[in-house]
Amino acid sequence: MAPRVLISDALSPAAVQIFKDRGIEVDFQPALGKDKDKLAEIIGNYDGLAIRSATKVTPKILANATRLKVVGRAGIGVDNVDIPAATAKGVIVMNTPFGNSITTAEHAIAMMFALAREIPAADASTQAGKWEKNRFMGVELTAKTLGIIGCGNIGSIVADRAIGLKMKVIAFDPFLSPERAKDIGVEKVELDDLLARADVITLHTPLTDKTRNVLSAEAIAKTKKGVRIVNCARGGLVDEAALAQALESGHVAGAAFDVFITEPATENPLFGYPNVICTPHLGASTTEAQENVALQVAEQMSDYLLRGAISNAVNFPSITAEEAPKLKPFIELAEKLGSFAGQLTDTDIQTVRITYDGAVAGLKIKALTSAAVAGLLRPALADINVVSAPSIAKERGIVVEETTREIAGDYESLITLTVITEKMERSISGTVFADGRPRIVDIKGIKVDAEFAPSMLYVTNEDRPGFVGRFASLLGDAGLNIATFALGRDRQGGDAIALVEVDGKVPAELVDKVQQLPSVKQAKPLAF
Numbered sequence: 256m257a258p259r260v261l262i263s264d265a266l267s268p269a270a271v272q273i274f275k276d277r278g279i280e281v282d283f284q285p286a287l288g289k290d291k292d293k294l295a296e297i298i299g300n301y302d303g304l305a306i307r308s309a310t311k312v313t314p315k316i317l318a319n320a321t322r323l324k325v326v327g328r329a330g331i332g333v334d335n336v337d338i339p340a341a342t343a344k345g346v347i348v349m350n351t352p353f354g355n356s357i358t359t360a361e362h363a364i365a366m367m368f369a370l371a372r373e374i375p376a377a378d379a380s381t382q383a384g385k386w387e388k389n390r391f392m393g394v395e396l397t398a399k400t401l402g403i404i405g406c407g408n409i410g411s412i413v414a415d416r417a418i419g420l421k422m423k424v425i426a427f428d429p430f431l432s433p434e435r436a437k438d439i440g441v442e443k444v445e446l447d448d449l450l451a452r453a454d455v456i457t458l459h460t461p462l463t464d465k466t467r468n469v470l471s472a473e474a475i476a477k478t479k480k481g482v483r484i485v486n487c488a489r490g491g492l493v494d495e496a497a498l499a500q501a502l503e504s505g506h507v508a509g510a511a512f513d514v515f516i517t518e519p520a521t522e523n524p525l526f527g528y529p530n531v532i533c534t535p536h537l538g539a540s541t542t543e544a545q546e547n548v549a550l551q552v553a554e555q556m557s558d559y560l561l562r563g564a565i566s567n568a569v570n571f572p573s574i575t576a577e578e579a580p581k582l583k584p585f586i587e588l589a590e591k592l593g594s595f596a597g598q599l600t601d602t603d604i605q606t607v608r609i610t611y612d613g614a615v616a617g618l619k620i621k622a623l624t625s626a627a628v629a630g631l632l633r634p635a636l637a638d639i640n641v642v643s644a645p646s647i648a649k650e651r652g653i654v655v656e657e658t659t660r661e662i663a664g665d666y667e668s669l670i671t672l673t674v675i676t677e678k679m680e681r682s683i684s685g686t687v688f689a690d691g692r693p694r695i696v697d698i699k700g701i702k703v704d705a706e707f708a709p710s711m712l713y714v715t716n717e718d719r720p721g722f723v724g725r726f727a728s729l730l731g732d733a734g735l736n737i738a739t740f741a742l743g744r745d746r747q748g749g750d751a752i753a754l755v756e757v758d759g760k761v762p763a764e765l766v767d768k769v770q771q772l773p774s775v776k777q778a779k780p781l782a783f
């Protein structure tokens with residue numbers, strides 16, 4: 256069945272065409288994002304959801320999203336998506352981190368000019384027939400100091416444009432390296448220094464617990480009298496009420512805001528001041544940027560839904576379209592090794608150790624580890640998948656350790672999964688043969704050679720004569736046909752393992768009977 260995607264925001268129709276061209280069914284309902292009840296009602300019909308900032312992907316929406324595999328944000332900020340809830344549900348969240356950066360940087364520069372020359376007010380006055388030539392006295396930007404808070408993709412483009420305008424650019428960004436600052440021609444400063452020196456301050460950070468109210472009343476009080484403030488990043492970076500007071504007192508000469516604490520902003524403490532300019536979250540709204548982000552998100556979502564390739568996901572490592580087919584059989588192996596161990600482990604798991612030997616060590620092991628953990632926990636938690644597994648393991652206090660050794664041993668690639676509980680430590684190893692099928696090659700240090708089958712019986716016993724005959728008779732008496740039979744032992748008369756593939760489900764009574772055979776230590780049905 257072809258995957259189905261819902262576009263619930265005003266994306267460029269270019270996205271619709273991409274989905275169609277890739278063979279994906281698409282519903283384009285650009286106003287639906289604002290109707291959360293309707294969205295919750297229909298989201299269960301879709302494998303993918305493409306959004307901008309109007310659609311809020313809440314736990315309630317996700318709870319109804321039974322088929323959803325991917326949320327694609329045609330833009331940068333994913334603060335309208337509950338990432339932990341999406342991850343817990345196994346939904347990939349991806350964005351397009353660069354497609355609208357230039358456009359947004361240009362909006363910030365436009366806002367700075369509009370503030371410096373009071374263009375909106377002058378326009379309104381002129382068109383009202385007033386010709387107030389003496390009312391509007393602007394400031395020149397050349398040689399002024401621009402303070403950038405957050406000098407990432409957009410901040411550094413703003414810096415580049417401002418340098419072109421002959422401004423002095425200073426930046427506060429704890430993650431900006433001195434080398435990068437030098438490369439882009441900005442002076443890296445501390446926040447207080449920026450506040451004291453900047454004639455114009457522009458914000459370009461995401462909204463996090465650390466950046467919320469980065470321009471608080473206290474910070475605004477430290478700014479230069481006559482400062483102008485531009486926010487084209489996120490509402491909440493500036494304390495709007497404190498800024499309104501500073502505008503009132505004349506300490507701040509003007510403010511230009513594209514983003515607000517509450518959006519859509521129909522009322523706001525900043526509204527009504529003559530020296531405030533507001534736009535309705537238009538930073539990314541140019542034909543070019545919207546085309547970029549729509550095309551990119553549709554390509555990324557299609558690649559994931561059709562080929563398992565992951566790019567720009569905020570909750571999973573990237574997997575390219577070339578890597579995806581190489582990873583696929585090892586993801587299956589890792590998940591099945593995890594499942595094997597999970598079906599045999601009844602007590603609380605403390606640690607999972609996964610070792611990658613040989614060629615597999617060169618692949619994206621994060622994805623393989625996630626698959627192994629998903630397989631391991633699935634017997635206890637049916638809904639888990641590779642996306643949600645790491646966070647669920649963390650939540651349960653399970654330590655996940657990974658080791659890679661690129662030198663191959665007996666096999667070109669080998670994955671060994673070790674589960675440690677309070678009472679025991681159990682390891683199982685597997686590989687992928689040339690036919691692409693995963694095999695079990697070692698259980699608890701005992702060599703075996705078996706495929707993972709839909710119905711299996713796993714038996715550990717003491718290596719004594721007579722076991723195989725009695726065991727096979729019990730299966731025969733129960734009318735259960737043996738498809739394959741793998742045996743292994745650590746030494747003559749030591750510990751032995753039988754891994755048997757059978758046609759049909761293993762009845763519980765049969766498991767009890769096998770368990771009672773002399774020399775049997777454990778009998779357990781397994782399903783893959």
Ligand SMILES: NC(=O)c1ccc[n+]([C@@H]2O[C@H](COP(=O)([O-])OP(=O)(O)OC[C@H]3O[C@@H](n4cnc5c(N)ncnc54)[C@H](O)[C@@H]3O)[C@@H](O)[C@H]2O)c1
Pocket residue numbers: 331332333352355356359404405406407408409410427428429430431459460461462465466487488489513514536537538539540
């Ligand atoms: N108005 C719009 O329409 C619009 C459009 C695009 C992006 N945005 C927003 O613009 C913002 C910046 O986007 P970007 O693509 O440049 O992001 P980015 O991740 O490239 O850059 C963000 C920068 O902020 C810095 N930062 C993080 N925490 C900080 C802190 N505590 N103090 C100072 N700096 C800090 C980071 O180190 C990084 O360099 C985001 O909030 C994004 O959502 C808005």
Ligand SMILES: O=C(O)[C@H](O)COP(=O)(O)O
Pocket residue numbers: 307308309329330331332333355536537538539540
């Ligand atoms: O984070 C972003 O990309 C911007 O805020 C743009 O949001 P929009 O797509 O709703 O215009």
